[in-house]
Amino acid sequence: MTRDSSTFAESPLPFLLDEAEPRPLASGKTPSYISDHRQRLRSRFMQGGAAALPDYEMLELVLFRAIPRRDVKPLAYDLMKRFGDFNRVITAPPERLRDVSGVGDAVVTELKIVEAAAQRMARARVIEQNVLSSWDALLDYCHTTMAHRETEQFRVLFLDRKNVVIVDEEQAKGTVDHVPVYPREIAKRALELNASALILVHNHPSGDPTPSQADIAMTDQINNACQALGLTLHDHLIIGKSREISFRSEGFL
Numbered sequence: 545m546t547r548d549s550s551t552f553a554e555s556p557l558p559f560l561l562d563e564a565e566p567r568p569l570a571s572g573k574t575p576s577y578i579s580d581h582r583q584r585l586r587s588r589f590m591q592g593g594a595a596a597l598p599d600y601e602m603l604e605l606v607l608f609r610a611i612p613r614r615d616v617k618p619l620a621y622d623l624m625k626r627f628g629d630f631n632r633v634i635t636a637p638p639e640r641l642r643d644v645s646g647v648g649d650a651v652v653t654e655l656k657i658v659e660a661a662a663q664r665m666a667r668a669r670v671i672e673q674n675v676l677s678s679w680d681a682l683l684d685y686c687h688t689t690m691a692h693r694e695t696e697q698f699r700v701l702f703l704d705r706k707n708v709v710i711v712d713e714e715q716a717k718g719t720v721d722h723v724p725v726y727p728r729e730i731a732k733r734a735l736e737l738n739a740s741a742l743i744l745v746h747n748h749p750s751g752d753p754t755p756s757q758a759d760i761a762m763t764d765q766i767n768n769a770c771q772a773l774g775l776t777l778h779d780h781l782i783i784g785k786s787r788e789i790s791f792r793s794e795g796f797l
Contacts, residue, residue, distance in 0.1 A: 578613070578614070581615075582608055585597070585601060585604060585605060588601075589605060599624065599630035600617075600620045600621065600624050600630075601620075602630055603620040603624065603630055603633060604616050604617060604620045606634075606654050606655060606658055607619060607620060607651060607654070610651040610653070610654040611650070611651065618646075619644070619646045619647070619651075622644050622645065622646070623641075623647070626643075626644055627640075629692075631691070631692040632694075633655065634655055634658050634659045634662070634692075635659055635692045635693055636694070637694065638652045638656070640694070641655065662688050663685075663688055666684050666685040666688040666689065667685055667712070669681040669684070670682050670685045670701075670709055670712070671709050671712065672708055672709065673708060673709065675701065675703065675707055675708075675709055675743065676707045676778070677707075682701075682743075683781075686699075686745050686783050687783060687788070690745065690746075691747060691783050691785055691786075692785065693747055694749050695749060696746060696747060696748070697716075697746060697747055698714070698715045698716045698725050698745075698746040699712060699713065699714050699715065699745045700712075700713055700715050700730055700733070700742055700743070700744055700745070701742065701743040701745065702733070702734055702737050702739035702741075702742060703739060703740060703742065703743065703778070704738075704741075705740045707741060707778075710737060710739060711737055711739070715730065715733075725762050725766075727762070727765040727766040727768075727769045728769060730766055730769070731766070731769040731770060731772075731773055731775065734770070734773070734775055735773065740775065740776065741775060741776040741777070741778050742766075742770060742775060742776070742777050742778065743777075743778050743779050743780075743781065744763065744766065744777070744779070744780040744781070745780070745782075745783065746759075746780075746781075746782060746783070747783040747784075748782055748783070748784055750784075751784050751785035752784055753782040753783060753784035753787060753788050753789040754782075755782055755789060755791070755794075755796065759780075759782065760796055763777075763780045763791055763796065763797065767797065777797065778792065779791055779792040779797065780792075780796070780797065
């Protein structure tokens, strides 16, 4: 159940210097060299889709709406340099985004809209579906929501008797290498929801989904709590940057 690439992964390409150097703008008017570049970029996107654009140009398209009358290529470059790729820019915490010169509320809002839209589309393929028969959709959702986060996040998908997702909840957030998890609280929540089964999911911000001994011990504790209450723990997925580990397929469950 592993995948070779994450949902949005693209390799950044060298920047093409097809815009003139920034210069003072006439009041309320967008210079032609900027408007022409924007039109060319939009046309390329409409003709070839996202595959026709490298990461930094996709980022420019998003920034166009937030910054309507300024060359956004330098800001796109700074964001890519700071966070590494399109995915990590989109999913970066607002406070970290604001550390980049030129990023204000408008830019943060546009980036978070894109992130929320991607997550909602991926989630729609999972919620109210039998996840055991739509496993690839579940992996897409997990990678979209968690693969590029800078800190650990722990989620639980609560399933009914037909293995349909009834609730997807974030249980805890943590640091870059630790997230607090309380097995009794997870079991208690499953009973409150009248769930019959669970799938655990958490991410490794390092990008390597290899489980730690703490991950294995915590999973055993949750599995024991589930068994005592007649619940089924289907799997524990650890999400890395470009692949995931399934406890079930790896023999840990």
